[in-house]
Amino acid sequence: MRRALALLTLSLCLLTAHAQQSASGQEPLTPTPPMGWMTWNFFADNIHEKDIREMADAMVASGMVEAGYNYIIIDDGWQGGRDNRNNITADPKKFPSGIKALADYVHKKGIKLGIYSDAAQLTCAGYTASLGFEEQDAKTFASWDIDYLKYDYCHAPKDSATAVERYTKMSQALRKSGREIVFGVCEWGQLKPWHWAAEAGGQLWRTTYDVRDKWKNLSSDENAEGIIDILDINAELHAYAGPGRWNDADMLVVGLYGKPGPSGDMGGVGMNDTEYESQMSLWSIMASPLIATNDVRNMNEATKRILLNKEVIAINQDPLGKQAERKVHGGAWDVFVKPLQNGEVAVAILNRGDQAKNYRIGWAELGLNGKYEVRDLWEHKSVGKGKSWKGRLQSHETKLFRLKRI
Template identity: 40%
Template sequence: MLASILLFTSLFTLVIALDNGLALTPTMGWRNWERFRCEVDCETYPNDCIGERLFMDMADAIVASGFKAAGYEYVLLDDCWPAPHRDSSGRLQADPKRFPHGIKALADYIHSKGLKFGIYEDFGKKTCAGYIGSEFYLQTDAQTFADWGADLVFFDHCYAAAKDMKYGFPIMEFFLNKTGRPMIFTCPWPMDNRIQHIKPDFPAIRKTCNMWRIYNDIEDSWDSVIGIINWWSKDWYNMSAYHGPGGWNNPDMIVVGNFGLSPDQEKVHFGMWCIFAAPLLLANDLRSINNRSKALLLNKRLLAINQDPLGIQGKPIQMVGKLLTD
C-alpha cells in the first residue's frame, strides 16, 4: 500500500513551557467535531446532535469500553454549543433546548465518571460555525469556564484580526490562570501564522498554549491523513524543537473507527500520531466502534510510545522513494 518508507527518529531538545503544570504528556480524550460536526437538529438526530445527551453517552462509553483505563480522560465539547445571546450579566450560556441542564451540569456528570471536561470558544466576534465569540469578553469567559468546571479550553481564531493573535492568546491565557482553576489551553496561533505567511514565534506560542494547531483540519479520508503526515515530516520552522512536556504540536484529531480509512490506513494514521507524540483526541462514535479499530486505539505499546515522559516528536531521518500517497 505504501509507495515509500519514512524512518523517524527523535532528538532531545530543552524548551521553556507554559508554566501551569499541565499536559506533561500528550492529552488523550474524545472530541466531537470531525464525526458529528455542527449537527443541531436534535428532533431528527436525537443521538447524534450537539447536545448534552451525546457527551454523556461518550463519557459513559469511555469508561465502559476501557478507554478511560487506557488513559483517554478528556471529553471535549466543540463548536455550536452556545445560545445566540449572552445572559443579562454578559456571560455565555448554552443552547437551552440542546443543553437543558446547562454546561455546569454536563461538566459535573463527566467529572462524576472520573473524566475531565473541555470546552470550545473563539477569540473573534464569532466562532468558526458562526456562534457567539469571546471578543471583548475574555476575562468574563475565562471565569465562566472556571465556574463551570472546565479542565481544558480550546480557543479558536475565526472572525478575528490576524494582527491581534499575538496579543489575544497570551491575554486569554493570563485570564485563565487568574481564575485559579487548572485548565489546559489549546490554540491555533501558528496555524493562523501559516495561513498569513508569517513566521511563527514558537517560543511565545509555547509560553502561552499547552498545545497548538498548525496545519489543516483532518478529514475522514486517506488523502487528508497522508497529507498531514507528509507536511509534518517537513518540520516547519523546526517546530519539533518546541514540542515536549507542557506544550505540543497538534496534527488534529484521530479518525480511526469512522468510514474513510482501510484497516491498514488506520494503523498508519494512529501509529504516526503516536510517533509524533501528538495529542490523541478521538473523533468517532465510541458507542458503535468496531472491535478492530477499538483494539488499535487501546494498543498498549503504541500508547506507551505516545505517552513517553520525554515527549519527543519523531522526525524523518531517511526517505526511500516518493512521499506517501497511496
C-alpha cells in the same frame, strides 16, 4: 515590524514564562500529550448533553478511559449567547441541565471536560465567541469546572502580532480564573504558532488546517488536509515539542469510515483500517495529542484494536516527551525515530506508496549503533534481533517498533 514583533514576543515570554505550568509551578499542565474525545467530526454543531453523557459512558465501558483517554471536549455549537450581564450561556435546548451538571457527570467517571471558543466575536460556525470578554468567559468556564479550552481563530486578523495578543489575553484570563485549564491554540499553523504559542500561554497548538477523513489531499484546496499532508508539515516541527508544549496534528479520524460531516467534506471519503492504523502510529510517535472523534458507542473490533493499543499509546505518552525525528524521507519511505525515557527507541517505518513493498534498514543508518531486540507494537511480539530489519509493508502501512539494545 520584525523588531516590534520580537519585542512583543520577548515581553510575552516574561509575562507568561510559567503559562504552561500548573498553579503549583512544579510541573507542566500537560506533561504528556492530551488524550480524549472531541465532538466535532462526528456531531458537528448538532450536539446535545445526552450524546455527550452517552459518549462518557462508552469511554468508560470500552476501556478508553483506562487506556488514557481522559478528556471529552465540546467543540463549536454549544453556545446560547449572552445573558443580561453579558455572561456567556449554553444553548438551553442542547444543554438543558447546564454545562456545570455535565462537568460533574463526566468528572465522576474520571474524565475531564473541555469546551470551545474563538478569539473573535463569532466562532467558526457563527456562534458567540470571546473577544472582549476574555476574563468574564474564563471565570464562567472555571465556575463550570471546565478543564480544557480549545480556542479557535476564525474571523480574526491574519497577522501574527494580533494572534499573539489575543491568545495571550485569554491565557492570562484563564490563569486568573482560579482553575487550572489547559489552553489549546487552534490557529491552524498559518502564523507558525510553534514559534510563539507556548510563550502566549498555550500547552498545545494546531499545526495545520482541519484533518479530513482521507489519506491525501488530491484537490487544489489547502484546507482539505489528508493524513500525509498533515504528516509532512508536523514532521518538520519536532524541535518545538516537549513536556507542556505539543504540536497538535488535529484529531484522529480512526473509525469514521467516510461519515458525512466535517471530516467527510472536501473529499473525506474515508480510509481503510491499515491507513487508520498508520495515523495512530504516526500521531503517537510524533507526540501529537490523541483526540478521537468517532462514535465510541458503536466501535467495531478494528477500531477498538487501533485506539486501545496500549503499547502504541505508551510511545505517545512516554515521559521523556520527545517528538520523533524523521530520519528517512524520500520516494516511498518515511522512517521516524523517537528516544524513550528508559533508553529504548521507537521507530516507525511508513510505506507511502500505493503498492506493497519490501524494505530493509540498518539501525546504524538511523544513528542507532549496536544490536537491538525489535518488538512489533501491532503484533505484540518480538520480530527479530540484530543490527537491521527487513520485511514487507502493505500500501500505506506503518510498522511501529520498540527497540531495546542487547
